[in-house]
Amino acid sequence: xxxxxxxxxxxxxxxxxxxxxxxxxxxxxxxxxxxxxxxxxxxxxxxxxxxxxxxxxxxxxxxxxxxxxxxxxxxxxxxxxxxxxxxxxxxxxxxxxxxxxxxxxxxxxxxxxxxxxxxxxxxxxxxxxxxxxxxxxxxxxxxxxxxxxxxxxxxxxxxxxxxxxxxxxxxxxxxxxxxxxxxxxxxxxxxxxxxxxxxxxxxxxxxxxxxxxxxxxxxxxxxxxxxxxxxxxxxxxxxxxxxxxxxxxxxxxxxxxxxxxxxxxxxxxxxxxxxxxxxxxxxxxxxxxxxxxxxxxxxxxxxxxxxxxxxxxxxxxxxxxxxxxxxxxxxxxxxxxxxxxxxxxxxxxxxxxxxxxxxxxxxxxxxxxxxxxxxxxxxxxxxxxxxxxxxxxxxxxxxxxxxxxxxxxxxxxxxxxxxxxxxxxxxxxxxxxxxxxxxxxxxxxxxxxxxxxxxxxxxxxxxxxxxxxxxxxxxxxxxxxxxxxxxxxxxxxxxxxxxxxxxxxxxxxxxxxxxxxxxxxxxxxxxxxxxxxxxxxxxxxxxxxxxxxxxxxxxxxxxxxxxxxxxxxxxxxxxxxxxxxxxxxxxxxxxxxxxxxxxxxxxxxxxxxxxxxxxxxxxxxxxxxxxxxxxxxxxxxxxxxxxxxxxxxxxxxxxxxxxxxxxxxxxxxxxxxxxxxxxxxxxxxxxxxxxxxxxxxxxxxxxxxxxxxxxxxxxxxxxxxxxxxxxxxxxxxxxxxxxxxxxxxxxxxxxxxxxxx
Amino acid sequence: xxxxxxxxxxxxxxxxxxxxxxxxxxxxxxxxxxxxxxxxxxxxxxxxxxxxxxxxxxxxxxxxxxxxxxxxxxxxxxxxxxxxxxxxxxxxxxxxxxxxxxxxxxxxxxxxxxxxxxxxxxxxxxxxxxxxxxxxxxxxxxxxxxxxxxxxxxxxxxxxxxx
Numbered sequence: 001x002x003x004x005x006x007x008x009x010x011x012x013x014x015x016x017x018x019x020x021x022x023x024x025x026x027x028x029x030x031x032x033x034x035x036x037x038x039x040x041x042x043x044x045x046x047x048x049x050x051x052x053x054x055x056x057x058x059x060x061x062x063x064x065x066x067x068x069x070x071x072x073x074x075x076x077x078x079x080x081x082x083x084x085x086x087x088x089x090x091x092x093x094x095x096x097x098x099x100x101x102x103x104x105x106x107x108x109x110x111x112x113x114x115x116x117x118x119x120x121x122x123x124x125x126x127x128x129x130x131x132x133x134x135x136x137x138x139x140x141x142x143x144x145x146x147x148x149x150x151x152x153x154x155x156x157x158x159x160x161x162x163x164x165x166x167x168x169x170x171x172x173x174x175x176x177x178x179x180x181x182x183x184x185x186x187x188x189x190x191x192x193x194x195x196x197x198x199x200x201x202x203x204x205x206x207x208x209x210x211x212x213x214x215x216x217x218x219x220x221x222x223x224x225x226x227x228x229x230x231x232x233x234x235x236x237x238x239x240x241x242x243x244x245x246x247x248x249x250x251x252x253x254x255x256x257x258x259x260x261x262x263x264x265x266x267x268x269x270x271x272x273x274x275x276x277x278x279x280x281x282x283x284x285x286x287x288x289x290x291x292x293x294x295x296x297x298x299x300x301x302x303x304x305x306x307x308x309x310x311x312x313x314x315x316x317x318x319x320x321x322x323x324x325x326x327x328x329x330x331x332x333x334x335x336x337x338x339x340x341x342x343x344x345x346x347x348x349x350x351x352x353x354x355x356x357x358x359x360x361x362x363x364x365x366x367x368x369x370x371x372x373x374x375x376x377x378x379x380x381x382x383x384x385x386x387x388x389x390x391x392x393x394x395x396x397x398x399x400x401x402x403x404x405x406x407x408x409x410x411x412x413x414x415x416x417x418x419x420x421x422x423x424x425x426x427x428x429x430x431x432x433x434x435x436x437x438x439x440x441x442x443x444x445x446x447x448x449x450x451x452x453x454x455x456x457x458x459x460x461x462x463x464x465x466x467x468x469x470x471x472x473x474x475x476x477x478x479x480x481x482x483x484x485x486x487x488x489x490x491x492x493x494x495x496x497x498x499x500x501x502x503x504x505x506x507x508x509x510x511x512x513x514x515x516x517x518x519x520x521x522x523x524x525x526x527x528x529x530x531x532x533x534x535x536x537x538x539x540x541x542x543x544x545x546x547x548x549x550x551x552x553x554x555x556x557x558x559x560x561x562x563x564x565x566x567x568x569x570x571x572x573x574x575x576x577x578x579x580x581x582x583x584x585x586x587x588x589x590x591x592x593x594x595x596x597x598x599x600x601x602x603x604x605x606x607x608x609x610x611x612x613x614x615x616x617x618x619x620x621x622x623x624x625x626x627x628x629x630x631x632x633x634x635x636x637x638x639x640x641x642x643x644x645x646x647x648x649x650x651x652x653x654x655x656x657x658x659x660x661x662x663x664x665x666x667x668x669x670x671x672x673x674x675x676x677x678x679x680x681x682x683x684x685x686x687x688x689x690x691x692x693x694x695x696x697x698x699x700x701x702x703x704x705x706x707x708x709x710x711x712x713x714x715x716x717x718x719x720x721x722x723x724x725x726x727x728x729x730x731x732x733x734x735x736x737x738x739x740x741x742x743x744x745x746x747x748x749x750x751x752x753x754x755x756x757x
Numbered sequence: 758x759x760x761x762x763x764x765x766x767x768x769x770x771x772x773x774x775x776x777x778x779x780x781x782x783x784x785x786x787x788x789x790x791x792x793x794x795x796x797x798x799x800x801x802x803x804x805x806x807x808x809x810x811x812x813x814x815x816x817x818x819x820x821x822x823x824x825x826x827x828x829x830x831x832x833x834x835x836x837x838x839x840x841x842x843x844x845x846x847x848x849x850x851x852x853x854x855x856x857x858x859x860x861x862x863x864x865x866x867x868x869x870x871x872x873x874x875x876x877x878x879x880x881x882x883x884x885x886x887x888x889x890x891x892x893x894x895x896x897x898x899x900x901x902x903x904x905x906x907x908x909x910x911x912x913x914x915x916x917x918x919x920x
Contacts, residue, residue, distance in 0.1 A: 026872070031841060033870035073897025074844045084776035094896040339918055342857075346879055346920070461858045 011048070012055050017041045020109070023102040025049065027074070027090040038077070038089055040106050045079065047089060058087050060109050068103045075099050100500075154463045155456070158283070161247050165240045172237040176292070179229030180299045184307060185222035187437035189215050191311075194430030238288045245284030252276050252466050259469075260476040261540035275469060279462035286459035294452045297445045304438050311434065312427050318417040319439050326406045326443070330450040333399055338454045340392035347388045351381045407443035414439055476542055482559035488566045489551050490516040490647035490678035492537065497546035499532055506532045507701045510546070516647075519679040521689035523722060524698035530682045533698070534650055537680065538567060550648075568641030568673070572653035574633040578622035581610050584636055588644040596643060604639035605669040606632070631662035638669045649674060651681040655688050663688065686726055695719065770819060772810075772831040772838075780838050782810055782818060790818055795838050800845075801885055808835065846872070848892070848902045851912040857919070860895065867900065874900060879919055890916075 013019070021040035025047075028034040034050020045058045058064075058079060064086065067078040075096055079087040091099055162169065193215050201207050253276055264272075308316035358365055358374050365374050418432035492514040499507040507529045514520055522530045535541050536548060539555055547554050555563055565588075576584050585600055586592040592600075597617065601607045609632055613619035621628055621636075628636070634654065641649065654670065655663045667688065674691060683689050686709075695712060697705040697719045704718045712719035769785045772793075782793040790812060798807040810819040824832050846867035855862040861876045874894040876882070881893040890902040905913060 027844075027869075031844060031869060033846070033867070033872040070897075071842055072844060072899065073894060078778075080777050085778045088778060092896055092898065339857075342918070343920070457858075 011039055011046050012057070013041065013046075017043070021102045021105040023077070023089075023099055024091065024095055025089045026092045026095075029088070031090070036089075038102070040102065040109060042109065045087065045106065047087065049089070056087075060106075062110060064110050066103055066106050066110060068099065070096070077103065154460050154467060157467060158244065158248070158287075158463060161244045161251070162240075164247075165243060168236055168240045172233055172240065175229055175233035175236065176296055177299060179226055179233050180296055180303060182222055182226035182229055183441075184300070184303055184438075185226075186219050187434050187441075188307065189218050189222070190437050191428075191430040191434040194433045195428045196430075199429055234292070237292050241284055241288035241292075244287060245280050248283065248466065249276060249280040252280065252469050255470050255472075258474055259472060260474045261535065262475060263472060272469075275465050279465050282462045283459050283466070286455055286462075290452060290455045290459075293448055297449050300445070301442065304442065308435065308438060312421075312431055315414075315418060315421060315427060315431070315435055319414050319435055322410050322413055323442070323446070326410055327446050327450060329406060330403060330446055331453065333395070333402060334450050334454065336395050337392070337399060340388070340395060344385070344388050344392060347381075347385045351378070351385050354378050354381050403443075403447050407440075407446075410443055411436065411439065476539055476560065478560055479557050482562065483553055483557045485553075485558055485562050485566070488647040490566075491549075491551050492648065492678060492680075493549040493552075494533075494537075495547050495549065497533075497536060497543045497548060499529075499536060499541065499543050505701055507536070507543070510703060512696065512703065514678055514680065516678055517676055518694065519674055519681065519692050521692035521695045522680065522682045522698060523686065523689065523695050523719060525722070526684070528698040529701040530698055531652065534652055534680060534682060537648075538569065538650065539563060565644070566646050567648045567650060568644060568646035568677075569650050570634070570637050570641050570652070570654040570670075570673075573630075574637035576622045576628070576633055576636060579620065580615075580618045581613065581621055581636065582617040584621060585639045585643055587640055592643055597639075600639040600643040601636075603642050603669070603672045604635045605665055605672075606635035606639050609635075629662075631666060634662075634666050635669055638666070638673055642673055647677060649677045649679040651679065651683075653682055653684060655683070655685070686723055697722070770821075770831070771828060772834045774834060774838075780810075780834070784819065793818060795835055795842065797839065797843065800843060801891065808839070844869070844898060846898070846900050848900050848908075848912075850909060851915045854915050854918075859919075861919075865900065874898065876919065882919060 011019070019039050019041055023038040023040075025036045025038055026033060028036070028049045032050075036047065036049040038048075039046040043060055045060060046055050047058070048055050063082050065080045067076075067080060069076050069078075070093055073093045075091045075093050077087075077089045077091070077099065078085060193212075197207060197212055197215070256272065256276065305316070305320060308319060354374075354377055358378075365371060414432075414435055418427065418435060421427045422429060422432060492512075494510050494512040497507060497510040498505065510533065512520075522533065524530055532541075536543050539548075539560060542556065547556070549555065550558065550563065550566075568588075577587065581601075582594070582597050583590075585597050585606075594617075598607065601610055601617075610617055610619075638654075651670065655666050663685075671691065681689060681692065689695060690709075693708075694706060695709060696703055697712070697717075699718050705712055705715065707715075713723065771783045773781050773783075775781045775791060777792075779791060780793045780795060782790040784790065792813050794811045794813075796809045796811050797804055798809055806823060808821045808824060809817050810821065812818045821827065821835075824835055827835060846865075846869045848865045848867050850866040852864035852866060852871070854864075859876055859878045863874050863876060865872060865874060874892065875896070876892065877895040881895075883891040883893070885891050885901075888904045888906055890905065892900045892902070894900065902908065902916075905916065908916065
């Protein structure tokens with residue numbers, strides 16, 4: 001996609017001048033959309049903006065500065081000279097990878113650094129940079145979703161899930177053939193019944209009871225056979241499609257769980273739930289109902305056509321010719337209805353979203369006396385719903401009568417032509433009756449058949465959304481040949497670690513060594529990269545450059561689950577699953593004994609409050625269970641971490657969301673947890689890091705200071721400023737002298753010295 | 758009636774572009790701040806209303822209650838800077854849509870020329886009142902439709918499938 005085929009004018013390259021980098025630009029200088037491009041050579045920057053087809057060139061030199069910025073979906077690349085701006089180009093943010101890449105190269109040229117342009121790992125399809133060789137390309141991923149319409153062939157990919165059941169599918173198909181054939185027998189028998197029994201009787205001959213008995217017996221037998229075969233076929237195929245759906249669901253969920261954390265960050269929970277829940281169900285229904293019906297109908301039409309032609313070719317033509325036309329008419333009306341139904345779905349979603357908005361916020365609504373306003377909002381959404389329904393109902397009410405009308409017209413044609421042929425003695429009355437019986441079934445199926453287009457589209461869209469998940473490769477790959485992890489000492493080392501999100505550098509050149517059993521505190525403003533650093537250590541993401549080592553082994557060479565088993569994590573908001581307290585504590589080690597669970601809870605200072613719950617350790621907690629306070633949940637999370645006895649502990653703002661008193665209690669629990677483990681703690685409140693052996697101060701993605709609390713205060717650098725700001729805040733909040741940090745310096749110095757324990 | 762009334766006092770600041778094409782702010786006390794970014798406070802509901810002038814560190818340097826309080830020269834400079842910064846193309850026609858199922862790729866004609874946008878989901882179409890829409894492209898550009906009623910029938914028809 002980067003290699004544009006149609007370049008209007010060749011760039012004016014000097015002999016021997018090589019193009020090192022290329023960036024497509026989307027705007028002309030006036031800010032109108034116009035495709036252009038920017039080329040980087042060894043000595044110059046060549047630009048072509050849409051307005052004029054000519055090229056402008058800027059010579060590169062060390063005095064120039066390149067600036068990349070973006071706002072509201074538009075990226076800007078500016079080249080500034082010492083006194084004035086010499087160039088400015090704007091592009092759409094879908095090129096941000098390309099642009100960051102281009103800017104990197106250009107900066108190196110400006111600085112005069114020699115560098116092979118293809119040194120970094122690159123995506124094979126689009127050419128943008130990758131964090132490491134073989135990683136999924138974020139750019140491709142983005143464009144892939146964008147330009148693939150849900151093609152119906154996605155449904156064929158379901159074969160992967162159908163394969164295991166191919167024997168059953170084959171049996172189902174044979175049964176379908178047989179049962180369809182059986183349903184076609186009764187109309188055929190009407191022919192002799194009419195011609196050999198009824199007509200002769202009208203002409204004065206007595207009824208041949210034996211013949212009648214035989215024909216009626218045949219009718220009954222055919223009906224019974226069709227019934228039995230139809231049952232077997234429907235049952236077998238429903239069974240199979242249900243299994244295909246279940247396999248699909250499990251596969252999608254398993255794959256989902258294997259994806260890296262950033263995938264979940266970019267998707268809405270409701271959307272993922274819908275994909276795995278209702279989309280698989282939709283496919284299921286499609287396979288077991290719509291596709292089956294359609295196949296039966298097609299078979300039936302084909303068989304009927306053969307039978308009709310074999311009885312009387314000319315009448316068969318008259319019967320079959322109007323069919324496609326009528327089917328097309330029905331399809332037209334259906335299409336109109338479909339868009340209408342989709343619209344109603346969307347409007348309905350608006351109605352429910354008003355509810356979802358106000359019901360959880362009902363306290364705010366009442367406190368601000370806005371019941372009237374909310375009621376109006378709901379009424380307005382409801383009104384829209386009503387209007388959409390009214391509009392649809394106009395067409396909808398027309399639909400069934402239209403189908404009947406078309407059917408009648410079709411039958412009318414057959415009647416007219418049939419009577420005309422009987423009049424000319426070309427066919428018997430029985431043949432006409434048989435034709436009418438056959439064709440009557442036909443028309444009723446046309447409506448169902450016309451639906452196949454829209455259901456197939458819907459199912460294909462659903463299948464595509466599921467394969468989106470299944471095709472997504474985790475950005476944190478499992479190593480091909482994981483190194484076994486023996487006893488872990490817990491030494492963590494970061495060597496030259498950088499990480500960037502799009503064109504924003506989050507971490508840059510981090511070197512950090514944490515000794516076994518050491519506790520470090522990560523300190524810095526929000527956005528300074530603390531959480532990213534922790535995510536990298538947890539291997540929720542992989543660094544763009546550099547490496548992270550555990551006891552000297554790159555963590556990318558360790559099995560992911562194997563590695564994470566040695567890490568205990570306590571987050572700011574602890575998540576409890578629906579289940580008992582004991583199950584929640586034993587989440588990381590389901591085989592733990594009751595004694596171990598209680599011991600962990602005791603160490604986490606959770607034992608006492610757990611016993612106060614109505615069913616002790618068997619009390620249900622989590623979404624539909626007992627509600628616990630933030631501090632209580634936190635202590636359960638600490639017990640959870642204690643129970644797996646990890647060598648490495650990560651505390652991400654573990655005490656940020658509780659009050660000061662609870663914090664002290666949690667702090668005591670944490671003290672138990674931290675003992676003897678390599679600990680990395682993030683805390684916004686500096687006072688919670690009093691235990692840390694070393695504080696690491698981050699600022700805009702770099703380590704700016706390291707050391708103990710007192711040492712850092714003496715330097716009067718970044719940490720000092722952070723500390724001062726918090727002390728001021730605490731003083732302002734609690735009044736002079738009463739805050740925990742107001743009288744900080746001497747007191748803090750006291751308890752920060754951890755040595756004597 | 759004095760020009761320096763208590764409330765309507767015109768802010769004695771001035772704005773200009775420097776040679777780098779950046780906005781330069783001269784404050785009442787004569788200090789000059791280079792590289793200032795204008796930010797609309799209510800870009801959708803009052804685009805011509807209040808503007809905050811933000812310094813390079815992301816802190817507000819000056820608050821302009823209404824651009825009419827500026828001298829005409831500065832007002833034009835501000836308008837140009839805002840127009841340059843906030844790219845919100847107005848959709849005049851929807852030329853084609855790739856599919857009625859999202860994500861969908863649209864070709865649109867706007868007041869800034871033809872371009873394409875990717876609609877990730879129907880929720881990315883935000884209603885701004887009964888007739889106006891704001892459509893977010895997956896890569897961050899916001900497109901506006903000021904009045905659905907003024908679109909041609911085909912565009913309206915295409916759009917309707919997503920509303």
